Amino acid sequence: MEAFFRGYAYDPHRHDTYAFGLTLSGVQSFDYRGARRDSLGGHAIVLHPDEVHNGRSGIESGFRYRMLYVEPRLIRQAMGEGGRALPFMSTAVSQEPRLVAAIARALRDLDQPLDPLAVDDLLERLAQALLALDPSAARARPSRLENRALERARDYLDAHTAETVDSSRLEAMTGLDRFTLARQFRAAFGTSPYNYLVMRRLDRARRMLAEDTPLADLAFACGFADQSHFTRQFRRAYGVTPGRWRALQQQIRG
Incomplete structure (x- = not known):
């Protein structure tokens, strides 16, 4: 940008x-x-x-x-x-x-x-x-990361961005307990599984903002509890509200 x-x-x-x-x-x-x-x-x-x-x-x-x-x-x-x-x-x-x-x-x-x-x-x-x-x-010493398991977890989060993902589901598919998974996920991808999921939801939300989708519809489609929940998460991630982000993008597009 x-x-x-x-x-x-x-x-x-x-x-x-x-x-x-x-x-x-x-x-x-x-x-x-x-x-x-x-x-x-x-x-x-x-x-x-x-x-x-x-x-x-x-x-x-x-x-x-x-x-x-x-x-x-x-x-x-x-x-x-x-x-x-x-x-x-x-x-x-x-x-x-x-x-x-x-x-x-x-x-x-x-x-x-x-x-x-x-x-x-x-x-x-x-x-x-x-x-x-x-x-x-x-x-640094080679970290003993369970890379295949971590890739499975990440791929699952990518494919289920709009759903509520329970830690037990990730434990079952990776064979790692939730705390080991969170620690290794952060070492491999720089953030926690939860934050990764939220950011993927926000990626989708930004694309829908560019299409002028109403905020309430957008929040539901991307897996947020409601519009206010979406707005809080968006501002926490990008430092601006969804409305201001959309206005900035419209200015850029001229």
């Missing part, structure tokens, strides 16, 4: 993905891990999955930025044998040339479809740049 804001941008929220950003102009300010962060034009931003952050302009004239969201599993795959734990960059804002170049390259042509080989190249560059900034990830 690319966006421009003056003043307030986003309430505190979190993603279940990595967020790779590049500030194009102005000062992009946000709170992250207990401190204010300021990103100027040309600075890179990396937000780790499940880390709470907000957003606002650091100067009156506003800021423009681009952002790319990448599933943690893709970063793990691109790391290969060089890393086990997901790389973590606690500072969030960086001027490190390798990272800035990798993110700028990934965000270069937002309007153009990416060739599959280009996707692989971008992921590898991002993963290696992260590893260079977090050597501990490469040194």
